[in-house]
Amino acid sequence: MTPKPKHSTTGTTAESADISSSVDSTAAHLMVAHLTVADLKSSKSRKNRQKAVHAGLALAAMVSVAVSGFIVWSLISEAWTFIVEVEWSQIFNIGWFPRRGIYDVSTLLTATLITTAIAMLIATPLGLGAAIYLSEYARSSTRAFIKPILEILAGIPSVVLGFFALYWVAPEVIGRISDNSTGSLAAAGVGVGILTIPLIASISEDAMTAVPSSLREASTGLGSRKTATTLRIVLPAAISGIVASLIVAVSRAIGETMVVFLAGGAGDTALFTSSPTDSGLTMTAAMASLASGTDNVVGEGLTVQSLYFVGLLLFVFTLLLNLVANRFVSRIQEKY
Amino acid sequence: MNPEARNSNNLVFCAQDLNVYYGEFHALRDVCLDILPNEITAFIGPSGCGKTTLLRCFNRMNDLIPIARVTGSIEYMGVNLYDPGVDAVEVRRRIGMVFQKPNPFPKSIYDNVAYGPRITGMAKRKPALDEIVEISLRKAALFDEVKDRLKNSAMGLSGGQQQRLCIARAIAVNPDVLLMDEPCSALDPIATTRIEELMNELKDDYTIVIVTHNMQQAARISNKTAFFSVDVNLETDTRTGTLIEFGDTEEIFSTPKDSRTENYVTGRFG
Numbered sequence: 361m362t363p364k365p366k367h368s369t370t371g372t373t374a375e376s377a378d379i380s381s382s383v384d385s386t387a388a389h390l391m392v393a394h395l396t397v398a399d400l401k402s403s404k405s406r407k408n409r410q411k412a413v414h415a416g417l418a419l420a421a422m423v424s425v426a427v428s429g430f431i432v433w434s435l436i437s438e439a440w441t442f443i444v445e446v447e448w449s450q451i452f453n454i455g456w457f458p459r460r461g462i463y464d465v466s467t468l469l470t471a472t473l474i475t476t477a478i479a480m481l482i483a484t485p486l487g488l489g490a491a492i493y494l495s496e497y498a499r500s501s502t503r504a505f506i507k508p509i510l511e512i513l514a515g516i517p518s519v520v521l522g523f524f525a526l527y528w529v530a531p532e533v534i535g536r537i538s539d540n541s542t543g544s545l546a547a548a549g550v551g552v553g554i555l556t557i558p559l560i561a562s563i564s565e566d567a568m569t570a571v572p573s574s575l576r577e578a579s580t581g582l583g584s585r586k587t588a589t590t591l592r593i594v595l596p597a598a599i600s601g602i603v604a605s606l607i608v609a610v611s612r613a614i615g616e617t618m619v620v621f622l623a624g625g626a627g628d629t630a631l632f633t634s635s636p637t638d639s640g641l642t643m644t645a646a647m648a649s650l651a652s653g654t655d656n657v658v659g660e661g662l663t664v665q666s667l668y669f670v671g672l673l674l675f676v677f678t679l680l681l682n683l684v685a686n687r688f689v690s691r692i693q694e695k696y
Numbered sequence: 697m698n699p700e701a702r703n704s705n706n707l708v709f710c711a712q713d714l715n716v717y718y719g720e721f722h723a724l725r726d727v728c729l730d731i732l733p734n735e736i737t738a739f740i741g742p743s744g745c746g747k748t749t750l751l752r753c754f755n756r757m758n759d760l761i762p763i764a765r766v767t768g769s770i771e772y773m774g775v776n777l778y779d780p781g782v783d784a785v786e787v788r789r790r791i792g793m794v795f796q797k798p799n800p801f802p803k804s805i806y807d808n809v810a811y812g813p814r815i816t817g818m819a820k821r822k823p824a825l826d827e828i829v830e831i832s833l834r835k836a837a838l839f840d841e842v843k844d845r846l847k848n849s850a851m852g853l854s855g856g857q858q859q860r861l862c863i864a865r866a867i868a869v870n871p872d873v874l875l876m877d878e879p880c881s882a883l884d885p886i887a888t889t890r891i892e893e894l895m896n897e898l899k900d901d902y903t904i905v906i907v908t909h910n911m912q913q914a915a916r917i918s919n920k921t922a923f924f925s926v927d928v929n930l931e932t933d934t935r936t937g938t939l940i941e942f943g944d945t946e947e948i949f950s951t952p953k954d955s956r957t958e959n960y961v962t963g964r965f966g
């Protein structure tokens with residue numbers, strides 16, 4: 361309830377409104393009588409300041425565009441060198457051994473696929489569950505308690521999660537279901553999954569809270585229970601935001617580097633594997649491990665260029681995913 | 697009104713000493729009201745006097761508002777709706793509601809009407825659902841306008857059509873009571889007339905409670921009228937809704953007992 365001023369009755373408010381409007385109109389008359397063009401002109405210094413601000417902001421935008429353009433260009437040109445000069449038999453080989461000239465990209469792609477799939481298997485139910493709980497079930501006090509915790513989770517540096525995956529998930533979880541307890545694609549996937557939970561949770565929760573409560577009321581008024589209202593009304597109405605959250609999460613999982621680098625269990629080479637409990641190299645981990653030993657990289661045939669090639673692949677994947685996600689997000693606004 | 701004199705056997709609703717609070721705010725005070733079967737009861741009164749609030753008590757919609765608190769009792773067919781053992785979902789399956797603002801689901805016209813029958817398990821097979829959808833849309837005087845585009849989104853309908861769709865959706869689950877919160881406020885006079893005719897037809901099968909700001913409408917269609925007003929306490933600066941007068945519609949409009957009722961129904965607000 362908005363507190364009302366004590367003495368305001370309809371009579372006095374009407375009166376004061378009358379008075380103020382008449383004051384306004386006399387003031388307006390006076391102004392019109394004395395107005396000249398000079399009154400409406402803005403000062404020179406203000407104009408110059410406006411121009412400077414405009415130019416500064418334009419420069420900032422130009423610099424970002426130029427930097428992005430340069431990066432993409434160098435990515436493409438180096439990758440192109442790789443594509444032209446590589447021996448294609450080495451692209452389909454036993455694994456990823458760039459210093460020996462063996463560049464089986466499918467090793468990296470499969471590893472990325474495995475970690476991403478495991479991450480999504482973990483993050484989708486947990487993230488969506490958390491989002492549904494927060495938006496539909498939690499009382500506002502519970503919400504106020506849980507939301508900050510999710511934000512803390514989102515703020516954990518990925519290197520910390522990488523260590524967690526390597527020193528806890530690998531021996532305690534993966535080590536129990538397989539004989540590899542020293543880092544594996546599965547351990548890395550779990551780590552990436554934990555990383556993406558808050559992402560899915562927060563974007564989907566936003567989409568769900570954006571569903572008008574009048575729809576929940578309509579459903580409840582028809583004798584629907586909370587589960588039915590959530591599953592049949594809220595989730596379908598929020599579906600584009602939910603799908604967007606999943607796409608963003610996939611894109612993040614593909615691009616995540618530190619966790620898979622630390623917990624993947626491979627050094628800078630890997631044999632092809634499709635088993636999650638094996639150690640393996642994802643695209644990002646392969647790039648990180650190559651780049652971390654700069655001295656070794658330089659001069660070793662196409663090693664540097666292979667790095668750019670993998671980078672270009674990554675860039676194209678995430679770009680496509682982000683484009684799709686953007687389309688879904690913009691559909692949220694079109695609904696109700 | 698003397699509670700002893702009531703014969704609660706043939707009452708649909710019997711509200712006793714009903715008070716509603718939103719947090720600290722006392723929205724509605726000491727309402728006692730009977731609603732008879734197969735009648736149309738109209739709630740009238742100035743904005744903010746608690747008509748919607750009271751209406752939402754009748755099917756426990758106020759449960760959705762965490763800060764809302766209801767004291768007193770409402771008996772529905774002899775059962776206190778606010779008894780701890782009563783499941784609000786069961787209540788709402790018997791007591792349908794049409795809201796002040798049209799709120800169709802962002803689904804097809806067909807799916808909007810079929811929603812209730814589907815979730816309540818009334819009808820699962822397509823032929824049965826088709827029939828319910830058509831009958832409900834016909835009852836709501838909407839079928840002819842939408843019969844060729846049942847699969848189109850309900851969001852593409854006009855405001856008035858949306859409101860009639862909401863009525864169709866509410867009657868599709870075949871409730872005993874229909875609570876209607878200003879169902880015609882978004883409608884043109886023609887659609888309004890249709891809804892009024894509809895209510896007159898529905899009266900044979902349902903009990904209807906309608907909130908309206910349209911005095912002529914209340915006079916035209918209702919059997920009973922309840923006039924609510926706001927008690928302004930200048931000392932404590934509180935505004936509480938109260939039931940001023942309740943009786944046969946003719947009486948309320950021709951020979952009201954309370955001067956506030958008279959002023960309101962004759963258009964002199966005080």
Ligand SMILES: Nc1ncnc2c1ncn2[C@@H]1O[C@H](COP(=O)(O)OP(=O)(O)OP(=O)(O)O)[C@@H](O)[C@H]1O
Binds near residue numbers: 721723743747750796
């Ligand atoms: N969810 C809510 N939380 C807090 N206060 C509320 C809530 N809903 C209604 N109120 C208050 O309760 C009072 C009665 O509101 P209500 O909606 O029942 O009025 P009404 O008679 O239906 O008015 P109108 O004719 O404008 O629809 C108002 O003062 C309103 O501000």
Ligand SMILES: [Mg+2]
Binds near residue numbers: 747907
């Ligand atoms: Mg209202």
